[in-house]
Amino acid sequence: MLSNDLDAYWMPFTDNRSFKADPRLLVSADGMYYGTQAGTKILDATAGLWCSNAGHNRKSITEAIQRQAAEMDYAPNFQLGHPLSFAMASRVSEMLPDGMDHVFFANSGSEAVDSALKIALAYHRAKGDAARTRFVGRERGYHGTNFGGISVGGIVNNRKHFGPLLPGVDHLPHTLNIEQAGFTRGQPEWGAHLAEELERIVSLHGAETIAAVIVEPIAGSTGVLIPPKGYLERLRVITKKHGILLIFDEVITAFGRLGRGTAADFFGVTPDLITMAKGITNATVPMGAVGVSNEIYSTVTNAAGFGIELFHGYTYSGHPLACAAGLASLNLYRDEGLYERASAMAPYLEEAVHSLVDAKHVIDIRNLGLVAGIELSARDGEPGRRAMNVFHDCFDNGLLIRVTGDIIALSPPLIIEKSQIDFAVDRLREVLARTQ
Numbered sequence: 001m002l003s004n005d006l007d008a009y010w011m012p013f014t015d016n017r018s019f020k021a022d023p024r025l026l027v028s029a030d031g032m033y034y035g036t037q038a039g040t041k042i043l044d045a046t047a048g049l050w051c052s053n054a055g056h057n058r059k060s061i062t063e064a065i066q067r068q069a070a071e072m073d074y075a076p077n078f079q080l081g082h083p084l085s086f087a088m089a090s091r092v093s094e095m096l097p098d099g100m101d102h103v104f105f106a107n108s109g110s111e112a113v114d115s116a117l118k119i120a121l122a123y124h125r126a127k128g129d130a131a132r133t134r135f136v137g138r139e140r141g142y143h144g145t146n147f148g149g150i151s152v153g154g155i156v157n158n159r160k161h162f163g164p165l166l167p168g169v170d171h172l173p174h175t176l177n178i179e180q181a182g183f184t185r186g187q188p189e190w191g192a193h194l195a196e197e198l199e200r201i202v203s204l205h206g207a208e209t210i211a212a213v214i215v216e217p218i219a220g221s222t223g224v225l226i227p228p229k230g231y232l233e234r235l236r237v238i239t240k241k242h243g244i245l246l247i248f249d250e251v252i253t254a255f256g257r258l259g260r261g262t263a264a265d266f267f268g269v270t271p272d273l274i275t276m277a278k279g280i281t282n283a284t285v286p287m288g289a290v291g292v293s294n295e296i297y298s299t300v301t302n303a304a305g306f307g308i309e310l311f312h313g314y315t316y317s318g319h320p321l322a323c324a325a326g327l328a329s330l331n332l333y334r335d336e337g338l339y340e341r342a343s344a345m346a347p348y349l350e351e352a353v354h355s356l357v358d359a360k361h362v363i364d365i366r367n368l369g370l371v372a373g374i375e376l377s378a379r380d381g382e383p384g385r386r387a388m389n390v391f392h393d394c395f396d397n398g399l400l401i402r403v404t405g406d407i408i409a410l411s412p413p414l415i416i417e418k419s420q421i422d423f424a425v426d427r428l429r430e431v432l433a434r435t436q
C-alpha cells in the first residue's frame with residue numbers, strides 16, 4: 001500500500017501527519033497477539049483499547065456473529081423487538097447490582113454516557129423535580145467524546161476546542177496525588193476527603209438543582225487513577241443524602257477488569273446508573289449499555305401517559321449482531337472463568353509493574369485488578385513526547401502499550417499469562433533505559 005493511500009481516512013485521536021509518514025498497521029489478531037502488515041507479532045498489553053477482554057478472534061464469538069448475520073442482519077428496536085436484545089439485557093442485568101434490573105442499549109461508551117445523563121434528567125422530571133438539571137463530573141474524567149461526555153469529562157484537550165459545552169456542569173477535584181500516595185499498590189490510603197468537595201458544590205448551587213454525579217470508579221484514559229479507600233463510599237453517602245443520582249462510568253471497568261462483573265461489585269458501592277461498552281461484546285461489534293435502577297425505570301415509565309416515555313434511542317440500539325456477540329462474550333467469560341482469572345493474576349501484575357520502581361524516568365506506579373499505570377517524568381517543554389517515544393519503541397519491539405500524556409497504561413486481556421507479563425515488563429524496562 002502506498003503511503004498516500006492513507007490520506008482519505010481522518011484518524012481519530014491521532015497525529016495524522018506523523019502517522020501517515022510512519023504508519024503502524026495491524027492486519028490480524030489472535031489471542032494475546034496482533035499481527036502487523038510487516039509480518040511481526042505484537043503482544044497486546046492493552047486489550048486493544050481496554051476492550052478485548054477475552055483476547056482476540058475468539059471462535060465462539062466470531063461464530064455467533066456469523067450465524068446471526070446469516071439469520072437476521074438487522075431489526076429495528078423502536079416499537080419492534082427481536083429476542084436477542086431481551087436476552088442480552090437480561091444477561092447484563094444479572095451481573096448488575098441488586099435493584100438494577102434494566103438495561104438501555106447504545107453503540108459506544110460515549111453514547112452510553114449521554115444516554116445515562118439524559119435518563120437522569122428524565123427521572124427527575126418524571127418525579128416532578130424538573131429543576132434538577134445540573135451535573136457534576138470530575139477533573140481528569142473521561143466519559144467519551146459526545147457533547148454530554150466532554151462536558152462532564154475533565155480532560156482539557158477534549159474540551160477546550162468545542163465551545164461552551166453543556167451549561168450547569170461542575171467538577172470535583174481528581175484524586176491523584178503522587179506526593180501523598182506515590183507508588184501505592186492498590187487503593188491509596190490518602191484522598192477519601194476529596195469526596196467532601198461535593199458538599200461544597202451542593203452548598204453553592206442547592207441540592208435541588210443537581211441531577212447527577214458521574215465518575216469512573218477507576219479513571220482509566222486519563223492515566224489510571226485508583227480511587228482512594230473510602231472515596232466512592234463517601235460519594236455514595238453524600239449523593240444519597242441530597243437526592244442526587246450517582247452514575248458509575250464502567251466502560252472500562254465492567255466485564256472483569258477488576259475480577260468482577262462490575263467495579264460497583266468490586267468496591268461494594270451501588271450507583272443508580274452504570275454505563276458500559278467495550279468488553280460487553282469483547283469489542284467485536286460496537287455496543288454500549290446503561291444499567292438502570294428499578295426506581296429510575298419505573299418512575300420514568302409510570303409517569304408517562306399513552307406513548308413513548310423516553311424520547312431517546314439509536315437506530316442500532318440492541319443490534320442483533322451486537323447482541324449475538326454480547327451473549328457469546330458473556331458465555332465465554334463465564335465458561336473460562338475469566339473474571340476469577342483476572343483476580344488471580346492481579347497480584348502477579350502488581351509485583352511485576354512495581355519492579356519498575358527504579359526504571360529510568362519513572363515517577364509513579366499504580367495498579368488495581370488487571371490495570372496498571374506507570375507515570376514518567378515529562379521532558380522539559382515537551383509534555384507527552386517521552387511516553388510517545390516509549391510507545392513507538394515498544395511497538396517496534398513487539399509490545400503494544402497505551403500512553404496518555406506521559407503515563408503508560410497497561411490493561412491486558414484477562415487471558416494473559418505470567419510469561420507474557422514478564423515479557424511486557426522486561427521490554428518496558430529495556431525501552432525506558434534507552435529513552436531520552
Ligand SMILES: Cc1ncc(COP(=O)(O)O)c(C=O)c1O
Binds near residue numbers: 249250
Ligand atoms: C470511562 C469511559 N467512558 C466512555 C468512553 C467512551 O467510549 P467510546 O470510545 O466507546 O465512545 C471510554 C473510552 O475509553 C471510557 O474509558
